[in-house]
Amino acid sequence: MSRIHVTLKDIARVAGVSTATASLALAGDPRVNVKTKRLVEEVAKRLNYVPNEIGRSLRAKKAETIAFIFPNSPHFAFTHPYFSQLLEGISEVLVENSFHLMLSVAPSEANESAAYDKILRNRRADGIILWPASIRDRNIMKIVESGFPVVYLGRWHHEEIATVEREDIGGAYKATDHLLKQGRKRIVHLSGPQEYQVSIDRLEGYKRALQEHKVLLDPAFVMEKDFSMEGGAEAVKELLASGMRFDAIFSANDRMAIGAMKELQESGIRIPEEVAIVGYDNIEMAAMMSPGLTTIDQPMKEIGRLAAAKMMAMLSEEDVGELRTVVPARLIIRGTA
Amino acid sequence: MSRIHVTLKDIARVAGVSTATASLALAGDPRVNVKTKRLVEEVAKRLNYVPNEIGRSLRAKKAETIAFIFPNSPHFAFTHPYFSQLLEGISEVLVENSFHLMLSVAPSEANESAAYDKILRNRRADGIILWPASIRDRNIMKIVESGFPVVYLGRWHHEEIATVEREDIGGAYKATDHLLKQGRKRIVHLSGPQEYQVSIDRLEGYKRALQEHKVLLDPAFVMEKDFSMEGGAEAVKELLASGMRFDAIFSANDRMAIGAMKELQESGIRIPEEVAIVGYDNIEMAAMMSPGLTTIDQPMKEIGRLAAAKMMAMLSEEDVGELRTVVPARLIIRGTA
């Protein structure tokens, strides 16, 4: 029941010095006498002193905390299968630097702006790592323009901001290219909502690959869904109902790909013989499907680490290096294509 | 670039009152004159005042923050498929109460103790929601005994601590009972590491069901693995190699169940005709398997909400209600059993 906290004042009193000396001693300031320093350290250790970070923060005007913000609806953010990997990477670097991680979810679209504002100004966090919101989200712009240290986890249209980006256009290109090289010509693209930059970019990569291979883009082959398994299944139902012929699917994420796969298998369509599939994300489930889902892997944990490291550099005003970091995508070939 | 912060002092100066009055006015204290109150509010709004929570915390000795701690190795915690649901539930309640969420991962076994200690004493968080660690973890005990407000997300052996628990024994009983009622007698249990309470409890539920149905427990049928898909696959390999006959598997989690399923299917064993399977957790992947995995569902988001709500009650010294809350498990019947 050690609810009474040992403060610096206690240390000073016991050691018989002023709080100033105690503070300086513990900070390792060369001005304090070595003997005094030892004494203070000994007392601090004996009394089990843990500095109150709130007090320290107030004075230092630093919180030693970074906020990880999801502008999306909480549900959407948390159900991202790779969300936890991202968090793991960020977390690791922060722990190494004795920083705290604050998780921040915009409660609702309505008070989103106010929520950001608060984090931005109440000084609870020194910097923000931002997950891409809808490209229509004006709040993001506000955060970025505030001059607050920000690392954005996606592609940003202006030069001045630090980002760690996935190679979405390139990844989509690799996926589509892989299908084309197998002689597939009628490739359906299951796209995510076009209000997200990733969806736009993955569609772009798909288009570029088609162009490269001189395959004409059929607009009816691009189906915009919502990244869910149900969405993938739905798309296949629509395709089958329409009677359109297709020999491959490139899905903008694994979950839609898996939904599509399931629907195809239930309709007795053989994968990959009749329809080849490539997904995106390489979630754990992908390897467990029969046949295994060919997909694009992105090292999300590494992205988290890079983002956090970049933030640390920004805060310590070290050299941040390249403002934009692009993490390459990798094609994982399994059974579906 | 609004990096200069508006403080209460600024508000007071502009409104022509003392900081004390400004503070009182904004806090809605009845002592301040209505006109003054309106004036201060107007100024605060106009200058876009956001109170500095660090200053407030220092004075109030409250951080308006709760920490969510994983005593396990970070990797283990984050790869829990339902980790994000838990987080979502906690997050929702905290946002409703204007609390912040601090995520805390013990960097390594070695400095685990120091890490907890720090959170406990540096007053960055007002309370801790604790994910179950190994039952051998002494640090947990220390946190709990410190008298710090704690909500433990599992079964605790002492009376005095607030918990939100899953119905593990009951859930395992339901799963095993379901298999027994289908006439399965040779039921293998894929257990998790016995250093975790959930593993112990799920094994216990399995045993109780067997006993209830007067089926003798064969110790060779209890296989301790590590909760991974690889572990599940491995278990099946061992079983097949040993030549032991078995007609069902009750796995302590879905991931092992899926690994086992995959291995069985690759060996040409029909599910559920030859071997029935019941998993545990109802992860998203479970529904996507062919056949769909029968499993036990636990509303992890709800558990998160309950835990956070309990913490809020503890901090505001309201009636916490039952100290122990047990959330019932539900059998989801799909194709594997």
Next chain:
DNA sequence: AAAGTTAATTAAAACGATTTAAATTTTGAA
């Protein structure tokens, strides 16, 4: 009009640390 209430405001202390500038002690040289 004096005394007593009540209402409204504010000065000042407090939270727990850091840091600057000033004060004190120690040291070394003359």
Next chain:
DNA sequence: TTCAAAATTTAAATCGTTTTAATTAACTTT
């Protein structure tokens, strides 16, 4: 011994808020 310089130590201010106790102003009562 004396004094300046160097080495230590400390008083006090500061960060931004809240809260207590004191003060002032306004209003009632006799």
